[in-house]
Structures are given as C-alpha cells and as structure tokens.
Amino acid sequence: MDLDSITKHSALHAKPSGLILQYGTAGFRMKAEHLDHVMFRMGLLAVLRSKQTKSTIGVMVTASHNPEEDNGVKLVDPLGEMLAPSWEEHATCLANAEEQNMQKVLMNICEKAAVDLQQAAFIVIGRDTRSSSEKLAQSVIDGITVLGGQFHDYGLLTTPQLHYMVYCRNTNGQYGKATVEGYYQKLSQAFVELTKQAFCSGDESQSLKVDCANGIGALQLREMRGYFSQGLSVQLFNVGTEGKLNHLCGADFVKSHQKPPQGMEMKSNERCCSFDGDADRIVYYYRDADGHFHLIDGDKIATLISSFLKELLLEIGENLNLGVVQTAYANGSSTRYLEEVMKVPVYCTKTGVKHLHHKAQEFDIGVYFEANGHGTVLFSKAAEMKIKQLAKELEDKKRKAAKMLANIIDLFNQVADRQVICTTDAERQAVTPPGLQEAINDLVKKYKLSRAFVRPSGTEDVVRVYAEADSQESADSLAHEVSCAVYQLAGGVGEKPQPVSEDI
Numbered sequence: 453m454d455l456d457s458i459t460k461h462s463a464l465h466a467k468p469s470g471l472i473l474q475y476g477t478a479g480f481r482m483k484a485e486h487l488d489h490v491m492f493r494m495g496l497l498a499v500l501r502s503k504q505t506k507s508t509i510g511v512m513v514t515a516s517h518n519p520e521e522d523n524g525v526k527l528v529d530p531l532g533e534m535l536a537p538s539w540e541e542h543a544t545c546l547a548n549a550e551e552q553n554m555q556k557v558l559m560n561i562c563e564k565a566a567v568d569l570q571q572a573a574f575i576v577i578g579r580d581t582r583s584s585s586e587k588l589a590q591s592v593i594d595g596i597t598v599l600g601g602q603f604h605d606y607g608l609l610t611t612p613q614l615h616y617m618v619y620c621r622n623t624n625g626q627y628g629k630a631t632v633e634g635y636y637q638k639l640s641q642a643f644v645e646l647t648k649q650a651f652c653s654g655d656e657s658q659s660l661k662v663d664c665a666n667g668i669g670a671l672q673l674r675e676m677r678g679y680f681s682q683g684l685s686v687q688l689f690n691v692g693t694e695g696k697l698n699h700l701c702g703a704d705f706v707k708s709h710q711k712p713p714q715g716m717e718m719k720s721n722e723r724c725c726s727f728d729g730d731a732d733r734i735v736y737y738y739r740d741a742d743g744h745f746h747l748i749d750g751d752k753i754a755t756l757i758s759s760f761l762k763e764l765l766l767e768i769g770e771n772l773n774l775g776v777v778q779t780a781y782a783n784g785s786s787t788r789y790l791e792e793v794m795k796v797p798v799y800c801t802k803t804g805v806k807h808l809h810h811k812a813q814e815f816d817i818g819v820y821f822e823a824n825g826h827g828t829v830l831f832s833k834a835a836e837m838k839i840k841q842l843a844k845e846l847e848d849k850k851r852k853a854a855k856m857l858a859n860i861i862d863l864f865n866q867v868a869d870r871q872v873i874c875t876t877d878a879e880r881q882a883v884t885p886p887g888l889q890e891a892i893n894d895l896v897k898k899y900k901l902s903r904a905f906v907r908p909s910g911t912e913d914v915v916r917v918y919a920e921a922d923s924q925e926s927a928d929s930l931a932h933e934v935s936c937a938v939y940q941l942a943g944g945v946g947e948k949p950q951p952v953s954e955d956i
C-alpha cells in the first residue's frame with residue numbers, strides 16, 4: 453500500500469471538517485455536494501474488501517428514492533448481498549477519518565480484517581441518472597486505482613442490475629452472464645416461459661403502464677422490453693425527459709400519497725406500476741370500474757406471491773417450507789391474512805432489505821417484502837435443486853407446476869446472503885426516551901384495530917412516526933397524537949397514516 457500516494461490523492465477529495473456520517477440502512481446518503489470524500493474512500497474500502505474476500509465487490513452510486521439533489525453509495529458483497537455488518541463499521545470509520553488519520557485508519561482496517569495486501573482486487577461500479585452521479589463515480593474510481601485495484605465501470609445501471617453483476621462474476625457465470633444483455637436475457641426468458649405456462653388461451657397479450665420515477669428504470673426498461681415483446685406490451689411514463697427524479701412520481705410518492713403519479717393517465721382496470729429512483733422498488737395499482745384507486749403495495753405483493761407459490765407447492769406435493777418476512781410497517785390485516793387464512797408463518801424484522809433478506813434465508817422458500825415495495829423471493833439451494841429435478845421427472849400437471857416454480861426461481865433476481873430513540877422488538881417498541889412507549893400504548897388503546905410505532909430513520913436525520921387504525925380519520929388522528937408525544941419527549945417527521953385495509 454503506497455501510503456504517501458493515498459495521502460496525496462485523499463487531499464484532492466478532502467473531507468469537509470466536522471462532517472460525521474454513518475453507513476446507514478442502505479449505505480451513505482446525503483446532499484451530493486458533501487459526498488466526494490466518501491466516494492473516494494469507499495473506492496479504497498471496496499479494494500480492501502475485495503482483497504479480503506478474494507472476490508469481486510460492487511459499488512453503487514445512488515440515493516434511491518431521495519430527491520435529485522441527494523446522492524449516496526453502497527457496497528455490494530461477493531454474493532450480491534449487502535455489505536457485512538463488521539465492514540459497515542469500517543466504512544463509517546473510514547468516512548469519518550480526518551485527513552491526517554487516513555493512513556492509520558486504513559492500516560487498522562487491514563489488521564482487524566486480516567486483509568492480504570498482495571491479493572488482487574476487482575470492483576464493479578454502477579450509478580443512477582442523478583446529475584451528480586457521474587462525477588461521484590469517478591471519485592470512487594480514483595480511490596480504487598490509488599490502491600492498485602482493477603475495475604469495470606458499467607455506467608448507468610439499476611441497483612438490482614449491479615447486484616446481479618457482482619453475483620454473476622463471483623459464480624463464474626453460472627448464475628448468468630455479467631452483462632446487461634445477460635440480465636435482460638435471463639429474466640425475460642423466465643418471464644416469457646412463465647406467462648406462457650400461467651395464462652389460459654386468449655389472454656396472452658398483457659399490457660402494463662410503468663412510471664419510471666424519471667430515473668434509471670426508464671433507460672433500462674426501454675432496452676429490456678424488446679426482450680419480452682411477445683408476452684407483454686409496456687408503456688413507459690416519467691422517463692426523465694421532462695420531470696424531476698422522484699418528484700411527484702415513483703413508488704415512494706404513490707405509496708405514501710396513495711394516489712397515481714403525475715404524468716400517467718389511468719383508465720379503469722389498466723395495470724400500472726411505479727419504480728423508485730434506482731428501480732429496486734415496485735408498487736402496482738389500478739382504478740376499478742368506479743374510478744377508485746387501488747394500491748398493491750409490498751404487503752399485497754407478498755400475499756399474492758405466497759398464495760401463488762403455495763398453490764404450486766401443493767400441486768407438486770413437496771413439503772418445502774415457506775415463510776414470509778415483513779417489517780413493522782406491514783399493514784396489520786396483511787399479517788393476519790397470511791397467518792390466519794393462508795396459514796403461512798410470518799416474521800417481523802427491522803426496516804431495511806438486509807434485515808429481511810437475512811431472515812428469509814432461513815426457509816426453503818422465503819418471501820420478503822417491505823410495504824414500500826422492496827422485496828423478492830429466496831429459494832434455498834436445496835429447494836432449487838429439488839424443484840429443477842422435479843421439473844424433469846414429474847408427469848403432466850405436476851410437472852407443469854414444477855416448471856413454473858423453476859421459472860419463478862430464475863425470474864426473481866435473488867442473491868445469496870448471508871441515536872435519541874432506541875427501539876427493540878423489530879423496531880415496534882421504543883426503549884428510549886423514557887415514557888415514550890407508555891405514551892404510545894395509551895394512545896393506541898383509544899382507537900380500534902390500531903397500531904403505532906416510532907423509529908429513527910436510517911436514511912435521513914428524522915424520526916418516523918407510523919400509525920394505522922380502522923379508518924383514515926382515526927389513523928390521521930392517532931398519528932398526530934403520537935407525533936405530539938414524540939415532539940414532547942424526543943423532538944420528528946411523520947409519514948402518511950395508513951388505514952387498515954379490509955380488501956387484502
């Protein structure tokens with residue numbers, strides 16, 4: 453490690469003094485103008501992680517659903533999963549080191565993590581469409597090259613695509629080809645096969661309107677739709693030529709305002725969906741014949757997928773265990789429906805894909821979704837092998853079900869794994885400040901079918917307040933009262949309160 457060269461280059465990406473950041477739920481995120489030093493340093497860190505794991509590591513430059521002015525960065529571990537927690541700590545230390553301590557902090561990480569500096573390093577980089585992203589990605593590259601790492605810059609990518617590239621490269625292409633074409637081919641082939649198997653004759657030609665949040669999803673989907681042209685006709689909206697990224701559109705807007713995005717005209721019974729800024733979230737929606745808006749958020753997606761999978765499992769007669777993982781944000785009636793009607797075990801984890809993902813790996817088939825639309829289905833290696841075997845062996849109807857499951861496995865872009873308010877019980881209970889949880893409990897008792905909780909955001913400097921109750925009015929009023937309690941006892945911002953939906 454050429455320490456002098458690191459010091460020299462680091463000075464070109466100097467840290468604003470006094471700025472303290474934390475590697476949060478999904479990496480570092482803040483106003484783009486403050487992130488140059490973080491990018492350079494994450495380039496350095498990615499090289500160390502690559503040397504230590506002897507694998508390709510990914511770096512994604514995006515601030516997802518945040519406003520255009522923000523940006524962020526996260527590292528992707530060898531099997532396409534989120535960075536290991538011990539390395540999140542190294543990332544935080546390195547991002548906050550003062551210039552004069554850079555050498556010491558880097559040496560410290562190498563020692564603690566037993567990094568073999570002789571080992572080669574390879575990094576892949578992707579970025580979203582924010583105007584700041586290109587330059588910030590260049591700072592990541594500066595960090596990589598000063599430590600002698602090799603890299604491939606994919607340029608514009610969605611977050612799921614970058615995860616896919618990392619996984620492909622570390623499994624010698626067995627999962628798929630590490631190119632955007634490889635990604636489109638793998639997913640579209642599974643999709644086209646699955647729709648052929650699932651549709652009855654007469655409804656083969658489906659159409660979908662997609663709100664791309666004025667982000668990267670527009671560019672990639674425009675290319676991808678050519679690959680599944682027979683099965684689906686896709687119309688793109690909010691493609692970034694006029695509107696601002698994530699502004700009045702995108703999955704987060706639709707979910708939190710429970711209304712269609714701007715710039716998309718919806719007729720009755722048309723299928724519509726929205727991505728977020730880096731296209732790793734999706735929510736669906738439609739208007740019924742009376743013009744009422746219906747949202748199919750992550751909770752409902754999880755329920756629909758689970759029932760579909762359960763049917764197929766019954767069909768093939770295999771006793772593979774299926775579990776669903778949610779967060780505290782899951783609407784109470786979706787949890788009840790899954791547990792009581794579908795008899796599927798449901799688990800609750802902290803907010804953030806990494807927590808859900810980890811829990812979902814405990815099942816043969818783990819379905820996980822956040823209400824906001826992040827999620828996927830994970831199949832254990834054993835389950836995947838069993839299903840692919842059955843797809844060859846079984847007869848007729850059973851075989852068809854096994855083949856459908858096999859296509860579902862390929863369709864889900866799955867990857868392997870591994871403050872003032874403090875919370876416990878998957879963030880459903882506040883431990884500090886004293887008295888807050890008691891106050892929330894008392895408020896919740898006043899409303900029917902109600903729940904409420906508060907948690908510190910992992911992506912912004914705010915406290916989030918969640919409330920649900922039997923009607924919108926009650927949910928609004930409960931949210932207001934809980935917010936007042938938070939202001940009195942801790943000092944927050946809220947999200948739109950959710951009525952308990954009856955039609956799940």
Ligand code: 16G
Pocket residue numbers: 477478516803804805806822824826908909910911912916
């Ligand atoms: C990040 C997380 C998302 C979570 C959100 C919560 C990933 C890829 N993204 O966007 O899962 O729902 O943070 O944000 O894990 P908050 O902590 O600000 O409420």
Ligand code: MG
Pocket residue numbers: 516517611728729730731732733
């Ligand atoms: Mg996102």
